[in-house]
Amino acid sequence: xxxxxxxxxxxxxxxxxxxxxxxxxxxxxxxxxxxxxxxxxxxxxxxxxxxxxxxxxxxxxxxxxxxxxxxxxxxxxxxxxxxxxxxxxxxxxxxxxxxxxxxxxxxxxxxxxxxxxxxxxxxxxxxxxxxxxxxxxxxxxxxxxxxxxxxxxxxxxxxxxxxxxxxxxxxxxxxxxxxxxxxxxxxxxxxxxxxxxxxxxxxxxxxxxxxxxxxxxxxxxxxxxxxxxxxxxxxxxxxxxxxxxxxxxxxxxxxxxxxxxxxxxxxxxxxxxxxxxxxxxxxxxxxxxxxxxxxxxxxxxxxxxxxxxxxxxxxxxxxxxxxxxxxxxxxxxxxxxxxxxxxxxxxxxxxxxxxxxxxxxxxxxxxxxxxxxxxxxxxxxxxxxxxxxxxxxxxxxxxxxxxxxxxxxxxxxxxxxxxxxxxxxxxxxxxxxxxxxxxxxxxxxxxxxxxxxxxxxxxxxxxxx
DNA sequence: CTATGGCACGGATT
DNA sequence: AATCCGTGCCATAG
Numbered sequence: 245x246x247x248x249x250x251x252x253x254x255x256x257x258x259x260x261x262x263x264x265x266x267x268x269x270x271x272x273x274x275x276x277x278x279x280x281x282x283x284x285x286x287x288x289x290x291x292x293x294x295x296x297x298x299x300x301x302x303x304x305x306x307x308x309x310x311x312x313x314x315x316x317x318x319x320x321x322x323x324x325x326x327x328x329x330x331x332x333x334x335x336x337x338x339x340x341x342x343x344x345x346x347x348x349x350x351x352x353x354x355x356x357x358x359x360x361x362x363x364x365x366x367x368x369x370x371x372x373x374x375x376x377x378x379x380x381x382x383x384x385x386x387x388x389x390x391x392x393x394x395x396x397x398x399x400x401x402x403x404x405x406x407x408x409x410x411x412x413x414x415x416x417x418x419x420x421x422x423x424x425x426x427x428x429x430x431x432x433x434x435x436x437x438x439x440x441x442x443x444x445x446x447x448x449x450x451x452x453x454x455x456x457x458x459x460x461x462x463x464x465x466x467x468x469x470x471x472x473x474x475x476x477x478x479x480x481x482x483x484x485x486x487x488x489x490x491x492x493x494x495x496x497x498x499x500x501x502x503x504x505x506x507x508x509x510x511x512x513x514x515x516x517x518x519x520x521x522x523x524x525x526x527x528x529x530x531x532x533x534x535x536x537x538x539x540x541x542x543x544x545x546x547x548x549x550x551x552x553x554x555x556x557x558x559x560x561x562x563x564x565x566x567x568x569x570x571x572x573x574x575x576x577x578x579x580x581x582x583x584x585x586x587x588x589x590x591x592x593x594x595x596x597x598x599x600x601x602x603x604x605x606x607x608x609x610x611x612x613x614x615x616x617x618x619x620x621x622x623x624x625x626x627x628x629x630x631x632x633x634x635x636x637x638x639x640x641x642x643x644x645x646x647x648x649x650x651x652x653x654x655x656x657x658x659x660x661x662x663x664x665x666x667x668x669x670x671x672x673x674x675x676x677x678x679x680x681x682x683x684x685x686x687x688x689x690x691x692x693x694x695x696x697x698x699x700x701x702x703x704x705x706x707x708x709x
Numbered sequence: 710c711t712a713t714g715g716c717a718c719g720g721a722t723t
Numbered sequence: 724a725a726t727c728c729g730t731g732c733c734a735t736a737g
Contacts, residue, residue, distance in 0.1 A: 612722070627723055649722095651728080671712060687730050692713060702713060704737080 260573060260580075267581040269628035272517045276538035279578075288564070288571035290546040291539060322530070324593040326586045329519070329534035330541065358382055364418040369411070376401060376411045380424055388423040388494040389431070420494040428492035429457040435490045446482045448472055453486070460486075478699035516636040518589060518645065520600060531600065531638065533593055535585045543578060545571045587619055588629050596648055600638055605658055609651040655684045656694045663695075669706040 270278060283289050358381040362374075369377055376397070383392040394412065398405040415424035421438050422431030432453045436445060452460055456468050465483060469476040517536050523529035545568065553564050592615065598606035612630065616623035633645040647653065662678050663670065670678070672691045679686060686694075695702070 624723080631723075673712080689713090689731070690729055693729075696714090704712075 260577060263573065263577040264580045264584075265625070265628060267577050268584055268625065269631060271632050271634075272536045272538045274632075279539060279543065282571075282574055286567050286571050286574070288546055288549040288567040289543065289574065290549075291541040291543055293541045322594070322597070324520075324531040324533050324590060324597075325523070326533040326590045326593070327535070328537050328582045328586065330537045330539060358384065361415060361418045361423060365414050368414065372401075372403075373407075373411050373414075376403075376408060377415060380408075380412060380415060384424065388420065388425075389428075390424055390426050394426070420491070422491070422494040425494070429453060431494050432457075432486070432490050432492055439489060446485050448474065448478075449482050449486060452479070452482060475699065475701045475705070477696065477701070481699045517633040518585075518635040520593065520635060521638050527601070527638075531593055531597070533589045535582060535589065537582070543575055545575055584621070584625065584629060588615070588626065591615060591618055592648055599648075599654075603657075605654050605661075607648070607650060607654045607657075609654065610649060611651075612649055652694060652697075655679065655686060656698055658682055658684060659691070659694050660698055660700070663700055663706075669703040671703045 267275065267278065283291070358378075361381055362377060365377060366374060379397060379400070380390060380392070383390060385391045390412075394405055394408050398408045401408070412424055416422055416431075416434045417438065418424075422434045425431040425434060433450070436450055436453065439445065451472065452468060456471065459468050459471075460483065465479045466476055469479045472479070519532075519534040519536065521532050521534075523532050549564070549568065549571075553561060553568065556564060593600065595610060595615075596608060599608065612626040613623045616626045619626075630645045630649065635643060635645050635648075637643060658679065659675060662675060672688050672695065675695075676686065676688045676691045679691065692702075700706070
């Protein structure tokens with residue numbers, strides 16, 4: 245049994261229910277915005293700091309020891325520890341957020357971008373480096389690229405070019421990622437490197453950008469496929485990944501100007517909403533599940549505010565009481581949300597433990613409805629809780645929470661395995677048979693679909709000479 | 710005749 | 724109510 249950090253409140257009013265539902269569906273970043281606006285508009289709300297564990301900086305329960313560092317070693321390994329983890333260094337996943345630039349995508353980059361970047365990187369630069377950084381950043385063009393030659397800058401400052409490149413490297417890693425590159429190709433490569441820390445990069449993606457940038461920009465996918473000796477579909481898939489996740493013009497919104505600017509990049513998960521890891525980094529240990537909260541400390545109704553109400557005139561009292569009610573409701577709803585998230589993740593981790601520890605092959609195909617029944621909540625509750633959130637797995641991959649409900653991932657993984665291990669090209673029907681031997685029964689037609697999803701060519705085009 | 714891809718239907722999800 | 728995914732049926736390529 246895991247401890248609840250808060251007392252659980254059953255929803256009593258429709259307002260309570262509605263707000264809980266809304267909060268439940270928010271990602272950590274959206275939740276931060278919501279909390280910020282509540283805090284700003286309601287004086288009865290406040291955040292109190294908590295004691296932190298000296299080792300892991302995690303929040304400590306009242307009069308308690310750190311749930312992780314002082315965890316008894318003999319605890320039940322099957323039972324994951326689920327708890328809410330406040331993150332005070334929370335950075336929104338807005339690396340590619342184009343809202344700042346979308347209004348005038350072709351206007352010159354203002355000083356805002358320059359100072360925006362400098363603010364981010366200044367702390368990690370020496371005095372000399374700061375001068376160079378400012379020089380570089382004031383010479384950015386509309387697209388966020390350097391309009392000066394690195395060699396010239398080096399000469400100007402009387403330093404080796406490697407010094408300039410060092411500073412450039414730091415600038416490129418700032419938000420928007422890739423800013424300060426000399427061309428789209430360099431920007432893409434930087435972004436790809438950064439992204440490779442958090443999500444899996446398709447094979448050949450780097451090569452395509454590095455070696456075939458000219459073909460890529462002309463969309464000569466067939467030519468790329470020929471040169472790399474891989475299928476066109478596979479190239480298309482990689483290109484899709486690139487255009488979904490990378491931005492060749494860091495200071496602009498998207499590819500060219502034709503891309504739909506309102507589509508949120510649902511495929512990019514920079515910051516997870518839930519972290520799953522092994523206790524003490526030991527694979528034999530139990531799993532730790534952290535529900536990320538985008539603020540430090542605990543949100544509560546201000547006791548001072550309560551106190552003040554009693555000493556206030558009758559006229560103001562009503563308005564203040566209203567604030568108090570709203571604040572109390574908000575806190576309760578937030579607790580409800582966290583409680584639901586804890587129960588959800590606890591159950592989910594129990595069910596999908598082998599997926600987390602052994603890999604994608606072991607993802608069990610479960611439905612949201614079955615989990616809803618298990619937890620005795622409405623299925624729409626699960627839907628809301630799952631949508632738009634991402635999870636960092638013990639292997640450091642970041643995947644959408646919806647991946648836990650993917651009905652075909654394990655099948656596709658095994659399919660990939662079958663195809664790569666068998667030397668003679670197997671037809672879809674034969675693959676179907678192999679799959680059912682391994683406990684996965686799907687239609688022949690579906691095998692074809694999975695194959696396409698994985699970018700695997702049809703049997704007769706899969707020769708290995 | 711066999712292997713695949715296209716289209717559409719039905720159930721699950723949002 | 725709108726959308727996505729697995730399947731069945733059928734046309735087409737080889």
